[in-house]
Amino acid sequence: MRISTSMMFERSQNAMQGRQSDLSKVGEQVANGKRIVSPSDDPRAASQSLIVKQDQAVQEQYKNSRVTATSTLSLQENTLNSVSDLLVSAKGLIVKAGNGTYTDSDRASVATELEGLYNQMLGLANTKDSSGQYMFAGSKGDVMPFNKGADGAVEAYAGDTQPLNIKVDASRDMNVNAAGSEAFSVPATKSGDAESTLFRVFETAIDSLRKPQTAENQNELRATLDQVNRQIDSGSDNVLKVRSSIGSKLNELDVLGDIGDTRSISNKVAISDLEDLDYAEAISRYTLGQIGLEASQKMFMQTQQTSLFSLIR
Known part of the structure; x- marks a missing residue:
């Protein structure tokens, strides 16, 4: 087969352009610090990298x-911790009010202190989270869970107990709802005291302490205070139970966070192995590419000069 001048010219030009393209690609890799600038550079590695990046996003x-879950649960735990402290103070007041030497005025003073704690507890039960939602209202975050009625007593719980699940890991949906009806309830006691609420228990104690004492109601007052004492203990145990459940979830979130951090690091390492550039190898290729391009350019110039007239000369 005869190789024409035009064919030699075309081949030389193609070789030079190929060298220029290769050199440009290496230069782009060096500039970006990435071995894969476009999927066509390494389709298999690009596909694997995409899968890892998707997992990283998840x-x-x-x-x-x-x-989000940690923030919500931590606020609940801190709030209920304050409730526990408040109940300890309330129990101390109830014990003090049972002193047989106390006058009606002394008991009324204790009732006023107890009412202050009652109002503090109501404020804690109606605490809002960082997004402005009532924390103990369940899924009804825009509804105040505990309201005072016209008679001054706290009405029935206005929230709900619907789970508020947050997907904190691939196989874990965590309920972060500490419903107020559960957190502020008073379970029935072993002594036969019926199930109640912390608000109702406080209201009973306050009303009893404000009643003037007579010979006829002395035993009634003592029995009421004894019952309130038992119910405060029951309510305290219940608050502690709710706090323990929250604490377990916070511990689990810590563990899941450590696992997630480890996986995230592994993903970053995998992406780096797939995509990052070996600068030493790339610079070596760039240098060889420059040499090859210069050789192609010289060959192209020589091809241009190859003709019958140059041979006659």
Whole structure:
């Protein structure tokens, strides 16, 4: 087969352009610090990298969900811790009010102190979270869970007990709802005291302490205070139980966070292995590419000069 001048010219030009393209690609890799600038550079690695990046995005979503869950549960735990402290103070007042030497005025003073704690507890039960939602209202975050009626007593719980699940990991949906009806309830006691609420217990104690004492109602007052004492203990145990459940969830979130961080690091390492550039190898290829391009350019110039007239000369 005869190789024409035009064919030699075309081949030389193609070789030079190929060298220029290769050199440009290496230069782009060096500039970006990435071995894969476009999927065509390494389709298999690009596909694997995409899968890992998708998993990384999902892990980031789980991480954000864990942050939200931790914030919500921590606020609940801190609030209920304050309720526990308040109940300790209330029990001390009830014990003090049972002193047989106390006058009606002394008991009324204790009732006033107890009412202050009662109002503090109501404020804690109606605490809002960082997004402005009532924390103990369940899924009815825009509804105040505990309201005072016209008679000054706290009405029935206005929230609900519907679970508020947050997906904190691939196989874990965590309920972050500490319903007020559960957190502020008083379970029935072994002594036969009926189930009640902390608000009702406080109201009973306050009303009893404000009644003038007579010979006829002395035993009634003592029995009421004894009952209130038992119910405060029952309510305290219940608050502690709710706090323990919240604490277990916070511990679980810590564990899931550690696992998630480890997986995130592994994903970053995998992406780096698939995509990041070996600068030493790339610079070596760039240098060889420059040499090859210069050789192609010289060959192209020589091809241009190859003709019958140059041979005659």
